[in-house]
Every structure is written in C-alpha cells, then in structure tokens.
Amino acid sequence: MGCDPVYEGNHSFTRAELDEIFTHATGKTLGEVDSAHVFSKTLTNPKITGIAGDVVEQSLLRYPPDSKQAPDLNVDGTPTELKVTGLKRTKKKGDTFHAKEPMSITAVQPDKISSQTFETSPFWHKVSQMLIVYYLYDSATTVQAADYADFVILGYQFHRFDEDELRDLRKDWQLVHDFLTDINENSENPEAEYPRLSSELRSKLNMIDTAPKYPHPPRFRLKRSVVDTMYQKYLGTEFTILPNDVNDLESLDKLCDHLTARYSGKTTLELMEEFGIPLNSTGKLPKNVHEQITTAMLGSPKSKLNSLELFARTGLIAKTIPLLANGLPKEDTKFYHIDFSDFTQESIDDTDTDETIISRAYTFSDSELYAYLHEQSFFFTLFQFTDPKQRKEDGTSVFRGFRRITIPDEDIEKYGEKLWNHTRTLIMTDSLEDVPTGTRKKTSGDSTAPNFMKSSQNPLFIRGSAANSDDSAKTEEVNGIRMIPQYFWMKKQYIQQLISSSSPR
Template identity: 35%
Template sequence: MAKGNHSFSERDIHSRFGAIVGRTVAEVDTAGVLAASSASRNKGRIGAIIEQSVLGYPADSDRRPDILIDGQPWEVKATGLVEGARGGWRAKEPMSITAVAPEGIVAESFSTSAFWHKAERLLVVYYLYVRPGRGVTVEYAGFEFKGYDLHTWHEVDRFRLEADWTVVREFVRTALEGDVDTEMPNLSTLINPQLLYLDTSPKWPNRPRFRLKASLVTQMARERLDDDMGMIPDQGWLSSMGSLRAHLHGISDSCAGKTLEDLAAQFDLPIKTKSGRENKSLAEQVVVRLFTGHAGKISQVPLFAKAGLVFKTMTLTPTGGRTEDMKLNPSIDFDELCDPSVEFEDSAFAAPFIDSTMVVAVLEERYRDCPLRQCRFMGFKTLWLGTYLDAARALWDGMRDLIFSDSLIDAPVLKKDGTPRVTPKTGIPMTAPNWPKSRDGVLFVRGTGTDANDKPVEVNGVRMYRQNVWVKGKELAERLDVTPCI
C-alpha cells in the first residue's frame, strides 16, 4: 500500500508530468539529485529525480507498486529511447519488472502474482538517450523527457503476458521438483524461445528477472507518442507462441506447393513494379496477406512488432543448397557499440539473439535461378537465433576491440589474384573496414550502399556503408534442413 504523499489524482499526474515534457533532466531536478557525487552519470538518478522532483517523495525501493492514482496502485518506470540509424527511435533496452522468485511463483496465479501486481498499471516516463560516443562518459543531465504514458494493457496483450508468465511458472515448478541448480540455467535457453512479450535475464545462478522485451517497450512508446502508426489490426486470438505456430501451420497446410505468383493472384498483388522490374517484396506482401488478411508490411503487423518476431525468406535450390546469406536488421548502431557503458545483454546488437524468434518462409526454386515469382512456397519454419548468442557476443567483443584499440582500418578489397577490386558504377577502388568476415565465423559484418560514395557511417575516422550482422546462408540452410515445417 502506498503511503502518505505517494497518493495522487490522475489530474495531478497529468499536470506534473505534462510540465516536464520537452525539458532536460537537469531542468527538472529541483531536488538537487544530480548534485550528488557522480549522480549525473548514473541512470538510476533519472528514476530518483522523478520520485523526488516530480512526484515529491524520497527515494523508495519498496517491493510494492510505487504510487496510488485515484486509489489504484501504479508502478513508475523511466525508460530511454534512442534514435535509429535511419531515423525514428526504439527502446534502449528491455524493461525490468520483478524477480522470478522460484519459491513464490509456483504458488501464484497470474492475476495475484508479484509480476502482475507490478506490471498491471505502469506510469512510463520516456526520455531521449543520447549516446556520448567513444571514450565519453554518459551525462544524463542533458537528456530530454519526451513524454509519459499511464499504460494499461489491451485485453489481447494481457492474455499474451499471462501465457508467457504461465510458461515460466510451469518450467520453474518442474525445476523445483528436480535439481534446481541443474534445471534453472535452462530457463533462458529453453523457455525464452517460447515467449512472445517477456524474457528472463540474467542467467541462473544469478537471480533472473521478468523483463518486457525491448520490442514491446518500443511499440508501447510508439503507440503513445506517435500520431500515425499505420498498423494492421491486431489478431487477438493469437495469444501465445503455441497459437502463433498453429496459425502458421494452417497457412502452410493450405498453401504449400503453390508459387508466389499463384498466391499473389489470389490477392491481386503486382508481381512487377511500376518500372517493370521484379517485385522483390512479393514474398513479404504475400505472407502479410496470408497471415493477417490485410495488405501491408511485416513491420505493420502488431504481433511481429511487439514480440520482436523477425521475418525472413530462405530460398533453397532444387538440391537444397543455400542461395544467399541472411542480413539481420536493423543496421548496427555504432553509437551503442562505441559506448563503453552499454552491456551486451542490454544492447540492440544482442536483441535478435536474446529476444527474437525468426519466422522463415521457405521458398524453393522450381529450377536453377528461376525468378522469385516462380519459386514455390513450402511452408514456415521457426528458428531461434539464441543458438548463436555466444558467437554474437564474440562478434560484439571483437568489433569493440578493433574500435577501442584503434585497430580499425579501411582496407582495400582484393580479387582472388590479389589485385584491387573496382566499383563498376564509379570506377573507385573498393575498400571495406576490417570487421570480421564470413570466413571468420557463422556471424559476420557486411556493409550495404548504393555506390562507393554512399558511406554515411564514420567510426574512428573510417567512413563506411551502413553495416549489418549477417548469418551464413549455408549454416541457416543446414539448420532449416533438420527443422521440420510447422
């Protein structure tokens, strides 16, 4: 139960938090929190400033929800947003809610659980996190408050949270019946792939916590702060990873063996662009129509956006071999990579390997090098990239080592005979940073751009294309080969 001056009216909350939007952390800090030693470099200070300067009560670590609003308990959360490489922004990291307490959760129902007691009503305060760059200490004082949200959950989102929480509870119940120290480390490796909205971190024997995925927090912020989301209506009956897989199975059953051209004809989708070129987005457009019944992009499908589901196509040759490596989006955030205060587990770099399930539409060439529209749709498979978490951490560490040791260089790209390669369009000799290449491991870094002059990224004085993490196509094809269609 919140005490004393922890009780507010909704009108009072809107007045207090409306007044800080557009102002910096230092401007809001009337209680002088930042005056404490090194306080402006501690992200926990933003929460303390909200408590002491906006809400007007002392710092509080009680396990109960933070405040009462019109008699209802609310948890107060401050979360950072970062700008993306191509504009827009996303949540800086997942949102920690409460501990996964093995001895307690097994006796709980969702509606009375410690998790739901904290997460049911969230007063979320968003601030714009500006990465300081290499070697510069983060100073929270200049960060701007972007908005706030009295967040309650739509029914479909509550059902998805409950489904995730129940999966975790049942796993813990089984673990307690056996050897806890042997079973509990599997919570992150076996259970996270089964969750839509939640993950658990850190890994046992450290006490894990329930976290809202960064993808979910991003969508929460966008729904509150953006005027035009352009999202397709959500499919409320897809309330768990199990129901998602069942839906994909139904699509596969009815459509497997048909060409993309056949499927496109059902929805009057163009197989060529207005300029007469092949529609490279045809597979995505077909899948969105099959999955939702609406036209649009995968990024407009609410479940994919909130759950951080990654959609990819994999085209197999008639003999089953790979046709291409797979690029992971978004492009690498070098402000994040160059920020020594960012932990790997909280990074956007790590997110695909912690939070994301990949939904793969498997296509098969009818004959060698056939056009995309003539490829057969064979069904869906799901892959969890957590298999490559250690490889991703090694890649992160390797790239950071190049940056922080001043070993990053712009190296000439050579042909097999050792002579320089030249960009056909411009005649400029090709160069590329010495990031890990495909020969170095299953994960590697590669840049993409329109021509040799399109190098908008600069790290340590080295100009480069936008860079992405890629997965070797051969590796994925081998995994897909042993993974049955849903």
C-alpha cells in the same frame, strides 16, 4: 477485487496532479527539471546509476527512492508502477525512436514463485498499471551520468495492457511459474536447475524474458519489442490485428502449419492469382511480391509484415528466403543496421534482489546484438527456384512453407559472442582499420572496408550495404574511419542449417 496492502502503492497522487506535473515537464531536459539538484551527485560520482529515475522521483514527484516490491505510486486509489524509460534514435530516416533496452519489472524469485498466482504475484502488481515517462537518450555513444542532464523528456503515459496483451502476459508468467515449480518440487538441488530457465522457455515466451543470465539473479523484463510497441501505440500508430484469433506465437504456428499444407508447391504466379495480387504498372512482378503473398496468406489487408501487431509486439523478424534448386539460400541475409555504441558501453544499471539499483560491467548478454538474437525469433517465408540455373524470380519459384526459428543458445554464445567480442576489441583498442578490398565495380578507384569480422570467419558477421562504395556513400564514422552503413548479416550456409534443423510450419 481489493488490493493487497503490500501492493497498494507507496506515494499517493491524483491523476490530475500527475498530468499537471508531467505535461509541464514534457519538452524540457532532465537538467532543467532537476529542482532537487540530483545531478550534483555526479560531481563526486560520475558513474552513478539510475540518474534519470532519481530526477523524476526526487525533483518532479518529490519523494526519495525506495526499493520495495510494491508499486511506486497510488494514483486515485490505484497502485501504479513508475517506469522512466530511455529511447534512442533509430537509423531510419526521420525522427523515429526505439527502446534503449528491455524494461526490467521485478525479481523472478525462483524459490518463492511456486506459492504465487498471477494475480497475487509481484510481477502483476508492477505491470497492471504503469506510469511510463519517456526520455530521449540522445547520444550515439555511452555517456556519464552528468550528461543525462541534456536529455529531453519526450512525454508520458498511463499504461494498461489490452485484452490480447494481458492474456499473453498471463500465459508467459504461467510458463515461468510452472517450469520453476516443477524444479522446486522434483529436483534434489533446485538452485542447480534454475539456470535452465532462460534457454528452455524463450522460444515460447511472447512478451517477457528472464534476464540477466545466471549467476546474476533473474528478473522479469518486457522485451524491447514490447516497449517499442507500447511507445508506438502511445504516438497513435495503428497496427493490423490478424483475424481468426491469431494473437500469439502458438496460434501463429498453427495457422502457418495449415497454410503450408494448403499452398506448398504452388508457384509465385499461381499464388498471385489466388490472392488477387496484380503485376506492377510495367507488367512485372512487384518488388515485394513474396511479402504481399505472405500477408495475404495470413489474412492481413496490409502488404507489410511489420505493420502486424503480433509481429511488432513479439519481436518476430520476417524475411523471405529465396532458395536455389539445391536448397541453399540464394544469398547471405541482411538484418539490422549496427549501432556501434553497443560495442563501447562499459557499465549498465541493474537491480539487485532487494530492488536496489546497482551498476555492473556491461557484457555481451546486455548487448543489442544479444537481445536481437535471444529475445526475438525469425519468421522465414521460403520460395524455391526449380531450375538449377535460375537466380532471378520470374514467377515460377514455388512456395515451400514457413519456418519460425529461434537461434540456439549455443550458437548465440559461440558465434554471437565471438562477433561482439571481436568488434568491441577492434573499437576499444583502436585496432579498427580501413583495408583494401579490390576495385570498385560501379565507380572508379580502389574499394576499402573496415576490418570487421567477415563471413569467412564467422556465420554471423558485419558488412556494409549501400548503392555504391564511393566516398559520398560513406555516411558513418567509427574511430575516425569513414564507412558505408554497416549491417548485421547471417551467412547463407548458416541460414540453410537453421532451416534444415527447424520444424516446417
């Protein structure tokens, strides 16, 4: 199929030319490759936006920035979109990275999308082939534009989505198209209805979202989890593909409905026997026995849910939730390790409707916490104790099914934004304190903890987690206060509420 001249690409290169340019640039800092002296602009404008992309365009590729909806490049006759993407260090051991933010693609254009097909859409022409340049945003705090000069270019890739990914992208785009077309054709005031877009579709979208929230013009973005998966595949990470065409959220839901109907009520020991899961070397239940049962049910040969490509790509957060006999989760649930730079960032690069890069204030809807709650869904495997006095797994707990849960928008705004604003205020106004919490259980002395929001104040909260709370475990520091690693948690009563209000899978 020939390319529409509108989308043929603005600047022509051969693949060999680009390979030579970016192979030579890999391992160097943005400052070292800045032959066009782009960073000189930061002397008079320290908060200039899009500096990393400007360096790649103007110093490495030697063309001025433009704001056309066409892909940036024409590579051997193929339109190719250039994306310069920041990665940050994870809190995990080793040199591992994750996407700094979702990848913004192009404007949604709610008033124009009805006349488009997927193949003719600006979105498809932007993502059909991309040249992605990765750099390391090597700072735990927000930096000014000049500091980007120290950030290293990690590598590059020419990226095309595989067949499963392409099918999901097409399905996601079509959902947005049909939703907006229905509004355009049936609403007396379509613009008043457009803000429904993000909240009403997000539980159905596999790989994209639409952001930011109104009144800002919405844009198609690849979810942060998608960018993470793209980078991991670039590094050579091999993910496990589920069998039987279980390759999107809809097919996963159908499989889980079937598995729940088949296995609900069976005990842990019965399911271990069913799937050939042995006791450990000491004759006890494996520590991750419920995760092993879950992956075996799904048909995976691997015992880790995070090795499943579908979970990684769609951002499914998998947790086993042990329930007491009365239905209350046994304990509060820990999720991710907090990156406190998320609470101190003041501005963010964005793109206006005409594709011009602008700077605007950083808000809760831009934050890592918002993305975690809004972009992703939670996959809970439920096992329940039958004895009211039971608190420890002995193989007799029974399988109660699965829940795939999307946090309601109103909860994100009510509880998530409350937590983010409270934490941001503590840090930005220097109100963070280390307060006594009692006597240490495992070591001598008094225990202390930062005055972050607690479970008694909000169902979403921050709490430390470590083997002990003595000084040697306090490996993090915020505003001069040393603390044990801090995590995002959900209160057990809130987890129960989510389970009760969701459909069994």
